[in-house]
Amino acid sequence: MKEKKALKKSLRFLMSERTKELPVSIFEQLFEAAKTRPGVISLGPGEPDFVTPDYILDALKERLHEATHYSTPGGRPELKEVIAKKLSRENKIKVNDPEKELIVTTGSTEALLLAFMSIADVTEEVLVPNPSFLAYTPMIELIDCQSTSIPLHEETGFQLDLDEARKRITPKTTGIVLNSPANPTGTVFKKKALEEVAELAVEHDLMVLSDEAYEHFVFGDAKHKSIASLNGMHEYVISFYSFSKSYAMPGFRVGYAVGPEWVIKDMTGIHMYSTLCAPTPSQVAAFEAMNNKKESDASIKLMKEAYDERRKYLLERIKGIDGLHVKVAPEGAFYIFPRFDFKMTSREFALWVLDKANAVVIPGTEFGHNGEGFIRLSYATALPEIEEAMNRIEEALNKAKLKKRKE
Amino acid sequence: MKEKKALKKSLRFLMSERTKELPVSIFEQLFEAAKTRPGVISLGPGEPDFVTPDYILDALKERLHEATHYSTPGGRPELKEVIAKKLSRENKIKVNDPEKELIVTTGSTEALLLAFMSIADVTEEVLVPNPSFLAYTPMIELIDCQSTSIPLHEETGFQLDLDEARKRITPKTTGIVLNSPANPTGTVFKKKALEEVAELAVEHDLMVLSDEAYEHFVFGDAKHKSIASLNGMHEYVISFYSFSKSYAMPGFRVGYAVGPEWVIKDMTGIHMYSTLCAPTPSQVAAFEAMNNKKESDASIKLMKEAYDERRKYLLERIKGIDGLHVKVAPEGAFYIFPRFDFKMTSREFALWVLDKANAVVIPGTEFGHNGEGFIRLSYATALPEIEEAMNRIEEALNKAKLKKRKE
Numbered sequence: 001m002k003e004k005k006a007l008k009k010s011l012r013f014l015m016s017e018r019t020k021e022l023p024v025s026i027f028e029q030l031f032e033a034a035k036t037r038p039g040v041i042s043l044g045p046g047e048p049d050f051v052t053p054d055y056i057l058d059a060l061k062e063r064l065h066e067a068t069h070y071s072t073p074g075g076r077p078e079l080k081e082v083i084a085k086k087l088s089r090e091n092k093i094k095v096n097d098p099e100k101e102l103i104v105t106t107g108s109t110e111a112l113l114l115a116f117m118s119i120a121d122v123t124e125e126v127l128v129p130n131p132s133f134l135a136y137t138p139m140i141e142l143i144d145c146q147s148t149s150i151p152l153h154e155e156t157g158f159q160l161d162l163d164e165a166r167k168r169i170t171p172k173t174t175g176i177v178l179n180s181p182a183n184p185t186g187t188v189f190k191k192k193a194l195e196e197v198a199e200l201a202v203e204h205d206l207m208v209l210s211d212e213a214y215e216h217f218v219f220g221d222a223k224h225k226s227i228a229s230l231n232g233m234h235e236y237v238i239s240f241y242s243f244s245k246s247y248a249m250p251g252f253r254v255g256y257a258v259g260p261e262w263v264i265k266d267m268t269g270i271h272m273y274s275t276l277c278a279p280t281p282s283q284v285a286a287f288e289a290m291n292n293k294k295e296s297d298a299s300i301k302l303m304k305e306a307y308d309e310r311r312k313y314l315l316e317r318i319k320g321i322d323g324l325h326v327k328v329a330p331e332g333a334f335y336i337f338p339r340f341d342f343k344m345t346s347r348e349f350a351l352w353v354l355d356k357a358n359a360v361v362i363p364g365t366e367f368g369h370n371g372e373g374f375i376r377l378s379y380a381t382a383l384p385e386i387e388e389a390m391n392r393i394e395e396a397l398n399k400a401k402l403k404k405r406k407e
Numbered sequence: 408m409k410e411k412k413a414l415k416k417s418l419r420f421l422m423s424e425r426t427k428e429l430p431v432s433i434f435e436q437l438f439e440a441a442k443t444r445p446g447v448i449s450l451g452p453g454e455p456d457f458v459t460p461d462y463i464l465d466a467l468k469e470r471l472h473e474a475t476h477y478s479t480p481g482g483r484p485e486l487k488e489v490i491a492k493k494l495s496r497e498n499k500i501k502v503n504d505p506e507k508e509l510i511v512t513t514g515s516t517e518a519l520l521l522a523f524m525s526i527a528d529v530t531e532e533v534l535v536p537n538p539s540f541l542a543y544t545p546m547i548e549l550i551d552c553q554s555t556s557i558p559l560h561e562e563t564g565f566q567l568d569l570d571e572a573r574k575r576i577t578p579k580t581t582g583i584v585l586n587s588p589a590n591p592t593g594t595v596f597k598k599k600a601l602e603e604v605a606e607l608a609v610e611h612d613l614m615v616l617s618d619e620a621y622e623h624f625v626f627g628d629a630k631h632k633s634i635a636s637l638n639g640m641h642e643y644v645i646s647f648y649s650f651s652k653s654y655a656m657p658g659f660r661v662g663y664a665v666g667p668e669w670v671i672k673d674m675t676g677i678h679m680y681s682t683l684c685a686p687t688p689s690q691v692a693a694f695e696a697m698n699n700k701k702e703s704d705a706s707i708k709l710m711k712e713a714y715d716e717r718r719k720y721l722l723e724r725i726k727g728i729d730g731l732h733v734k735v736a737p738e739g740a741f742y743i744f745p746r747f748d749f750k751m752t753s754r755e756f757a758l759w760v761l762d763k764a765n766a767v768v769i770p771g772t773e774f775g776h777n778g779e780g781f782i783r784l785s786y787a788t789a790l791p792e793i794e795e796a797m798n799r800i801e802e803a804l805n806k807a808k809l810k811k812r813k814e
Binding site for chain 2 (some may be wrong): 007008010011012013014015016017018019022025033047049052057060061064065067068069070071072106107109110112117118119120121122124135138139142143145174175177205206207235236248249250251252253260263266269270272273274276277278279280281282286
């Protein structure tokens with residue numbers, strides 16, 4: 001209960017604890033800088049630099065008139081049908097009844113929030129890798145549940161350490177978040193790691209929340225594998241996917257989740273009280289994006305090749321810069337998460353880079369306290385810009401001769 | 408904490424209490440019937456029967472290419488600018504800085520959820536009229552707060568009874584929901600009622616959450632008045648608006664809220680963890696809808712006249728049907744909320760109407776327990792269909808000679 005002490009002409013004291021406890025992010029400050037500083041180059045973005053392919057926009061224009069009303073809370077049937085086929089074909093996840101096992105949401109972020117609401121009550125706990133996508137923990141805390149960190153280690157290329165996870169399980173733990181390919185580390189989890197998570201889930205009765213938003217962007221020999229496709233895992237996993245990355249349509253806000261009937265029913269019930277349904281024009285665009293397999297395969301391939309080229313380039317450049325290190329090359333998503341040797345916090349270093357190199361990088365600590373000592377570079381930016389940003393960072397570092405931690 | 412008792416191959420026992428406690432609505436069942444029963448006529452819809460005007464769709468098509476990326480969490484600046492002008496002109500709400508006092512959301516439903524999260528912590532209380540829009544109470548309960556009913560009475564045309572409200576305020580009460588024009592009753596709150604709510608809010612330090620989604624649909628001599636425009640109320644009120652009704656664009660999912668800086672900042676912070684931003688193409692459509700004042704005035708006028716004609720027709724018809732009563736003619740939104748005399752619950756009567764008259768009406772209890780004895784008829788349906796539905800209902804009632812409560 002809040003102490004009701006009226007400030008002059010403001011009810012600010014009514015502000016909930018849940019919002020007071022939200023992390024104070026410098027993301028916005030950095031993105032603001034990225035927009036307003038002359039000549040700044042941003043390696044910050046968490047969204048593709050590509051514009052939505054024309055075949056999608058053109059098809060939507062044709063059908064806009066039929067897309068102005070609400071859809072059912074679970075999503076348009078035509079879209080759910082085509083998603084079910086994709087899940088079976090690409091993810092080896094069998095959907096018996098798309099109506100009951102799938103929900104289309106306003107971005108996969110919303111699906112995650114609905115899922116947390118569905119499996120956790122006040123004070124219950126969800127295991128979350130640290131560092132990881134910056135929204136998991138605040139979402140869990142917003143609904144007054146507890147996020148328990150599983151520390152990830154650079155030495156293993158930020159693979160999940162199941163012993164660490166196991167130690168942190170209590171009778172109140174109801175779920176574990178998995179994110180592969182991972183933001184911010186670019187890690188693609190090995191099949192063995194997925195099998196271990198599956199074992200852990202079965203052993204402790206945990207729902208696995210598998211965020212696979214970057215599923216299409218894995219490079220080299222790495223393969224994306226959906227944990228829900230492992231034997232016997234159907235009832236244990238909610239898998240989350242997004243149209244934002246695969247089809248370069250983040251502004252449309254369409255994602256989806258597949259899982260056991262009871263949880264999808266719950267999430268659909270809650271959907272009535274968050275956004276009612278995913279935006280209908282966006283659902284039509286999403287259907288057109290996925291249904292045209294030839295066009296979608298081609299555009300995904302094109303983006304994947306571009307990302308891979310940039311990834312390789314960035315890895316080379318980082319190797320050549322004294323004081324920046326990548327221990328294990330990232331194999332997925334569109335991020336690189338190098339350690340830096342300088343005697344600064346991640347925030348200080350990111351602000352230093354902005355100041356001295358006029359480039360935006362994201363402090364590792366935005367993704368959890370275990371991100372201290374790291375920065376995230378996104379390569380969802382055109383190669384010439386990446387090149388220029390790295391030139392500037394290298395020059396600035398050469399000039400400044402920053403004090404190193406070990407000196 | 409849940410008792411972990413494994414069902415065979417299902418983790419259903421992990422289902423949260425918050426979702427278990429969601430009301431079991433028959434809304435979906437009725438809408439399903441509305442779609443699948445041959446010849447059924449629905450007086451159920453909570454959305455306009457009109458399609459989004461062409462001037463909006465055409466303008467969006469032109470600009471679709473620039474709308475594929477995320478917007479900032481608060482919404483696109485051009486949209487916030489035009490909203491600020493509209494608020495000043497139509498609602499007499501002065502916005503000093505649209506960037507800080509406005510948030511654009513994925514429908515006004517989402518804005519309400521963000522606002523509840525922002526002003527209430529676990530076990531805190533919000534006053535909610537009963538009956539009212541069916542999402543308020545579940546939203547509040549989903550985040551483990553408490554919804555306290557203010558009973559509305561037929562005798563006064565479901566005006567707010569402030570004595571009833573005052574009695575229910577405790578030290579844990581942080582807000583009061585106001586909805587005028589009201590769903591499901593069609594009530595437009597008098598200026599005096601708004602002044603009394605304002606007094607109550609100041610006296611008890613309550614945030615007023617004023618849902619004005621139906622602002623443009625008030626009839627006869629009634630006037631829509633925004634409580635935030637009352638002297639000294641700026642810091643006490645969050646006002647919620649929607650593009651869904653005024654511009655017949657529910658599928659686009661765009662709404663907005665205006666309020667004191669601290670609460671809008673909070674809501675924008677939480678927005679990152681619900682849907683990140685309202686869908687960008689929808690924001691462009693919303694801008695085009697509102698910015699073209701000539702077209703928008705014309706299309707709102709057209710819809711308003713159509714609704715008013717249907718409202719008058721429905722009132723006449725209800726007068727002529729033995730066993731249905733409207734004590735005070737509704738003056739706004741697109742609903743009529745008649746009492747029925749028959750010895751049935753609202754649910755039973757709605758199902759009876761579906762069965763015998765092949766027409767969908769919504770049981771009053773979907774809007775709170777005080778809706779018992781009432782049904783909601785929507786007139787967001789073309790007049791010939793309303794006429795046919797009322798013919799069928801009248802005939803079915805004449806034929807059946809249902810037992811009345813007072814007999």
